[in-house]
Amino acid sequence: MDRPPPAAAAAAFAGDADRVQSARRLVTASSNPALDRLAELAARLLGAPAAQVSLLSDVQTISAAVGSAAEGVAGPGQPTPLADSLCTVTATSAGPLVVTDALADARVSGLPPVTSGAVRAYLGVPLRGQDGHVVGALCVFGPDVREWAGSDVSLITALASSAVTELELSALSVDLEAVRVRHQLAVSAGGVGTFDWDLGTGSLTWDENLLQMFGYAADDFGRTIEAFNGRVHPDDRARVTRALQESIDTVGPYEAEYRIVLPDGTTRWVRAKGQSLADESGRAARVLGAAYDTTAARDEDARIARVLESMSSAFFSLDREFRFSHVNGEAERVLGRSRADLLGGSVWELFPEAVGSEFETHYRAVAETGVPATFEAFYPAPLNAWFEVRAWSDPDGLSVSFLDVTERMRAQRALEAAHAATADAAERLRLIVRVSEDLSSTLDVEEAYARLAQHLVPALGDWCLVTLVDEDGGLRDLGCQHADAARRDLVEQYREARLQALESSSYLFRVWRTGQPTGVAAGATESIAAQLAPGSTARELLERLAPQAFECLPVRARGRTVGLISLFHDRAADRLSAEDLLLATEVGDRAGLALDNARLYSQQHRVAEGLQRSILTPPVQPDHVQVAVRYRPAARAARVGGDWYDAFLTPDGATVLVIGDVMGHDIDAAAAMSQVRSLLRGIAYSTGASPARVLSGLDAAMEGLDVGTTATAVVARLELSGERTHVRWSNAGHLDPLVVSPDGSVRSLDSGASELLLGIDPTAARSDHVAVLERGCTVLAFTDGLIERRDIPLEERIALLRSVVADLAGQSLEDLLDGVLERLVPGEHEDDVALLAFRLHPLEGDRPAEAGPERVPRGLPPVR
Structure with a gap:
């Protein structure tokens, strides 16, 4: 029971009416091409197989998606339940949801996209609207395990902010956009418009599509260049005229993109291409061409430009000739040049030091192969900076995102230089690593602490204790x-003789009392021997070992001394330097913390387990029923505390048996379990009600008494009717018990559809x-x-349990439980385990x- 069920979290999330309304408002305006480009941009920038923008009202609506849609992942426009969505987990998180391996991550491992194999690695950030409500999520994902870098999280967070801005802009202008789209569709339906300008007569002929595009009726169009100029935006007119004149003068091509102003004041973008044709003298006689509406593309480019402009990382695009076609503000700052200087210019001419460098090698390889590349490279003056670069191909050429990582590279180079400066420094670092790994590799920290001596010698001394x-x-x-x-x-x-022979004023005891290191720079044998009992074996052994220098260091943790290290040197000249003394202190501190953590762990484990065992009282033993129980705590203290069993008699003589699991672990969970167990006991005993009514009463009591937890439980009541025993039970979200027949066959005590856990809805129906x-x-x-x-499907483990139980069916009840534990939870295990079993013996x-022996409370009526 490691986390709340996704259905409960989703229900609470969908229950916020204001949030749902805010999300629905954006859903109506989410059909935005820029979102598709944004999703594609997210996938490319992060090198992910797939990306999507999801809006979350009372269902999940995928507004934009890119990448292959594998089984278990809905496509754009297909509503899916919130409880099945990883984006719901993202939206209900405090920040970005970073999942390296979804199958091993308890937050998402049970969701359909994960169990289907579509999602293994996932990175998502919540989308928060202007009103503060979380309305969705932007995410990238893939079917393979992946470690996400901090830069990945920063990048997708920046893109998420742009996505929300785009959604809000779309929502505000949805009515106007509808009008514009209808007009655009009308123009597009007419196709491309054509024109023919006779330079001799001045007659300008347009087809019907072009007339409609420019807002002319056939009778209103004057068939002159002045009629054309009358629609061209005043700010673009001179530029378009120059382009036409250049085509005429050179008898060459004509190309221009310009704005036109329609009679109703609407501004549209038009792109025109044409060619001047010469007469017999070689002079231009007419200009032929075509034009089409580019407003939609312009608007989309503007949206993408806004997204790219809002990015915290630098970004630029190169066309197929490696000329700059787009530059965002951060790229201007990092490259030290304005857009005016960069756009249209060749990257090789503007940045000549890139020629022949890793930049050129990677850029050309990506352009030729289409395979994205990520690399780090240094660009000399005037930039003098290291860059982390991501490059990928697009339909128009090459896109590049890059970060200035100069400071990181300087720190890394400085660290490498420090490592290379001395082999001793490297060995000191390796010593700390070895000690840390050794201390963390076993739960028996005392054993690892004892091995500390093997790490310290000969690195810091000739011998040590x-x-x-x-x-x-x-x-x-x-x-x-x-x-x-x-x-x-x-x-x-x-070692075996020293402590018994040492005087209380010795160096060792002094360091223990004061927590301050001490040592002897020369003549250590004489100094230490004077602190050992005369004639003792320890003094004789010390004189044979004959150390000349000595240091005694405290091993401290959380402000107290938990151990001591005694280092001995055969030569006085080999005593510890100031640097080595710091290293020894660092090693001691790490050892001390590990030792103290182990002690705290052990104390916590003992307290939690003791509390748990004190709560789990022995079961009753009615005459015809044998009851056996087992409780095994988890190997880790943090996992003890949630499981319980119970077996007692009600005043009417019925036997009640309970197995349950409270969400959470450790002492708090044990305390919550005690409350739930006591409430259930009291309700069942005082009411004599059926199991379903007992669970309903418990649910109501948990809410009324503010018992802030959730739990699963099975309550069973044994009722004797003549020679037959009926088991009446109700299951609140728990695993089904197993029934072993006298012939050894095994079946589940299956109650059909699973009913709700305790602590979620006290009005839930129970059967x-x-x-x-x-x-x-x-x-x-x-x-x-x-x-x-974690690594085995639940169905396989249940099948194994049934097989083990069938194999042990002929054993006594006590041996059956011991055998089940031995085969299914050998050695250390992550979670605590409770077992309850009963066997019906013959009445005669x-x-x-x-x-x-029989064990029942006094004063109760005969068991029935």
């Missing part, structure tokens, strides 16, 4: 090492189910810690010996 400060305040020499293998037995003997059990039947109930594993005769 590692001492532990016990929780009760005593000292223990745990580990030792000597660089000379022939003398290790001697050091081991000294009772009844089954007749013959004598000799065994019922096994369990919590999810028994079968759930005495209670079997294997069932143990």
Whole structure:
């Protein structure tokens, strides 16, 4: 029970009426080509197979998507439930949702896009409207595991801001856009318009499409160049006239893009291409050509330009001749040139140092192959900077996104220089890594702490001792090492004898009391021997070891001394330098923190497990029913606390059996479990109600008493009717128990459709189910810690459990539970496990010996 069910989170998210209305407003205006380009841009910039923009009202609507739509991922315009969407998880997160491996991430592992294999790596950011509501998400994803860099998160966050801006602009202008689109469709339906200008007569002939494009009726068009100029925007007229005149003078091509002003004041963009034709004398006699409306493309380009302009990273586009065709503001700043200087210019001429460099190699390779490239390269003066560059091909040429990473590269180069400066420095770093890895590789930190001596010798001393400060305040020499293998037995003997012989004023005890390091620069044998009991074995061994220099360092954690390190040197000249002393202190601090963490872990584990076990009281043992229980805590303290079992009698003599799992772990979960268990006990005992009514009452009590948790549970009631035993049960979202028949066959105590967990909706309907059990039947109930594993499908684990139970069906009830635990949770495990089983013994005769003695409360009526 590691997280709330997606359905509950989605329901709460969809329940915000203001947020849903805000999202729906944008859904109506989300058919925006710029969003498709934005999704494509996100996929390209982040090198992801797929990207999408989703709006989340009471359903998910994909407004834009790019990449192959694999099974389990809906396409644009197809509404999907919020509970099935990774974007819902993104929208309900505090910030970006970064998922390296979705199958291993509990937040999303159960969602359809993940289980279908369509999504393995995912990066998404919430889209927040101007009113502050989260209205959707922008995400990139792919079917393979991927580590996302910090720059990836920054880039998609910048794009998300642009997407929201574009959606808001579209929503504000939706009515005007509808009018414009209708007009555009009318013009497009007419096709391309053509013109023929006779330079001798001055007659200008337009076809019907061109007349409609320029807003002329056939009778109103004067068939002159003046009629054309009358529609051209005043700011563009001189430029268009020059282009026409140049075509005439050179008897060459004509090309221009310009604005026209229609009679109703609307401005449109038109692109025209033509050719002057010569007469017999070689002079231009007429100009023929065609024109078409480019307003939509212009608007789309403007939207994309706004997106690119809002990016925090630099961006430019190159045409197929490697000339600048677009530059955003950040690129102007980084490159140190204005748009006017860059646009239309060749990248090789404007930046000659790029010729023959990695920049040219990668740019040309991407242009030729279409395969995107990411690389780092240095550009000399005048930029004098390192850049991280991403380049990809597009229909018009090449797109490039780049970041100035000079500071990072300088730091990296400085670090590399520092590493290369001295082999000793590198070895010191490796020593810290080795110690950290050793201390973190095992839960038995005392053992790893004892091995610390092997890391310190010979790096920091000829031999050493590692001492532990016990929780009760005593000292223990745990580990030792000597660089000379022939003398290790001697050091081991000294380790065993030293503490008993040391005086309380010794260096070791002084460092323990003060937490300050100390040492002897020369004559260490005499100085230390004076602190050992005369005639002791320790003094004799020390004199044979004969150290000349010595340091004693405290191992500290959270402001207290948890251990001590004693370093010995055969020569005084080999005593620790100031730098080596800092290294030894760093190693000691890391060891101390690991040691203290292990102790805190152990304390927490003992407290949580003790609380859990104190709550789980022994079950009743009615005459005809044998009940057996098991509780196994998790290997990690943070996972102890949520599972419980119970078995008790009600005043009417019925036996009630319960298995449950409270969401969460550790002491808080154990406390919440105690509340839920006690409430259930009280309701069942005082009311004698059916399991379904008990669970409904528990749900109401949890809400009324503000028990802030959710839980699963199965409540079963055994009712004896003559020679037959009925089991009446109700299941609140828990795993179905197993029934083992006397012949060894195994089936599920299946209640059909799963009912809602406890703690979500106290009004939820709950159902009772009844089954007749013959004598000799065994019922096994369990919590999810028994079968759930991150790397194995749940169905496989359930099948394994059924097989194990069938194999052990002939065993006693106690042996059955022990065998199940041994085979399904051997060794360390991540979650705690609770088991409850009961077996129906024959009514005639005495209670079997294997069932143990009967145990029921006094004063209750006979069990029935």
